Amino acid sequence: MNELNQILRRIAEVKEKDRRNTLEEIIYCLVVWKFVENDISMIPKITETKDPIGRVDFWPNQEQKLESIHSTEAFEMIQSHLSLVLGERVVGPLETCVQISKIKLGKLYAASIMYGYFLKRVDQRFQLERTMKTLPERFGKDQDRFEEPSPANRLWDPDSLIRVPPDDDGGDSDGDGKLYRLRSYVMYLDADTLQRYATIRSKEAISLIEKQTQALFGKPDIKIADDGSIDMSNDEVISITFSGLTMLVLEAVAFGSFLWDAESYVESKYHFVKS
Template sequence: MLQYYLRMEPHLFRTAVDTELAKLRDEKRERAAKEQQLAASSDSTELALYKRMEEVRSREVRSTLEDLMYVSILEKFLLLGVDMLPRMDGFVDPPNTNLKALTEGIHSREALELVREHLLQIMGPTASAYSTAYVKMSKFQMAQVYAASVMFGYFLRRVDERFQLEKAAGTLPLSKEDAVARLERLFAAAESVEDSDNPDYAEGDATTVDLDSPAPAAPSLSSLDDDPTTWGLRDSARRASGAGASSSGASAAAGASGGSSPLQGGGGGGGGKPAKAKSALRRYVESFDQNTMVETARIVSVEGAALVERQTSALLGDIKKLTAQMQEAVGDDADSMQEAMSRMARAVEKDLVETVTMQVQTQRRSVLEAVAFGTFLRDVEGWVQGDYQLLTPLPAPKLPPQQGFAA
């Protein structure tokens, strides 16, 4: 029924979802009251039976809740006018879509810079290839890239929400760059007063200097005003024209293997170039300690974690099966990571594992779609928990004790 509303009567979709979520919330409250009533009674047998029935019902409710959250994410793609990728098997050639809607239509400008860096990093050298060049990779590698990008989008939304809130409240810590920029604006204002021929300039005509306003952004060689379909192509001018697309999928594997951390360095700049000034959002993220970073990067609900796996599996197949295929093809006796990557590339080349072949622009689209999915997942998760308190908390990972402190 919700799929019908989503496609045929979208103006009724949100009301229908709200109605279903309200039913689940009311049922949850009734079950909690019933359990308290039984716990207060002396009939332990009836309470034990009720708890077993409750476990079964909780699984059913969780499945229903995941369905509601999933279609709510799909609605956000429809509102953008973007069709999601179909299942990826063999040769993948989906119709073109509006990648600007997958970027500028979702993220703040500060976040958009980090999305670009993520795409260039996780695609590796392939990001600099021509959009119409073809790349072949294992479905296992593609699943790694997609899932890592979903997690990145989720992390980025959580970070950006926190950043924008602290920015609006004026509680952002003043970085070294911001402090220098603030002093420069103060000195510039003082010089303009000293250079004026009008002795009353400072009292009458001078404009107020806002020392807390952000410094003007320096022009960037990697302007975000260009089309996302060209992200990475500027680097290709520095490469040999024939070294663009890799048919082995090894470059994509390198990107996937490095995608476990939400932020890992710059966005593919050349080693001889001067370092580009970091954005305020990146500096904000880099100020996190280990505990804050881990807490912000993790999925906070059982339902959210299930939807990451559900979407990745819907697109590429059973993740456990793909993992087993790759483990069998690579073996467990590789002496180094380089040898393991070489075996992985050979397995892709000889079709020893399930593979996908696509244009670079399709791989770029898949990464941006995954980032958008993670972002929307966080939006829906926050809405469901904020209005209905239905999510199941996912325990935080336990970190090893930091050095320098007694255990």
């Protein structure tokens, strides 16, 4: 009987793996279709070669297309994200080259996918509440400070370069004289809600983020040294312009946004997201 139970458990594990693989393929196809639908060419594998085919800098500039897929309010927050990544160069000479570790670049890309996923999720709620005219009358005004989600799954960790900067006096009017801004709305949300919105909902989506990042940057060559420290001496250094870096981040944010849409669509047809 014990042997039979082990066999049945093994069959269940195999079926679960097949199910997940199928769901991942469907979600990924939907994400890629969104890029095709918006006439956006996805960036190929990033290499350290000087061959133009392997450098994002030499690909057609698609910033306008990558910007147009977001709402005005969401793109305002994306610009803040870019400012954190590029610093003063976001308004400076974008053709200046920077040397950056491939592992660090991959981490930035993955974090930007997560940011795009979060941003699309919270922007949908914001746009719905604004359409329904149910936005709080003074959101962002009565909250003294913004508390980040817990370290276990937070989006704004120091490594990711993802923050929500304090709001200023600007904003968008709803036509009745009330100023509304997505950044203010995010600051208004309580820590538990932010934690939920910043969490990738399914294992399939997490796996796709990993696979997409590895497709561009390869698997990180990380080893543990004898003294217990992390040895990244084999890590490649990539030379990239700030213009290319901007394109890379914008694609990652778009991928995250499309990933949320694709995951939600598949979930509406076949319930696989665990609450």
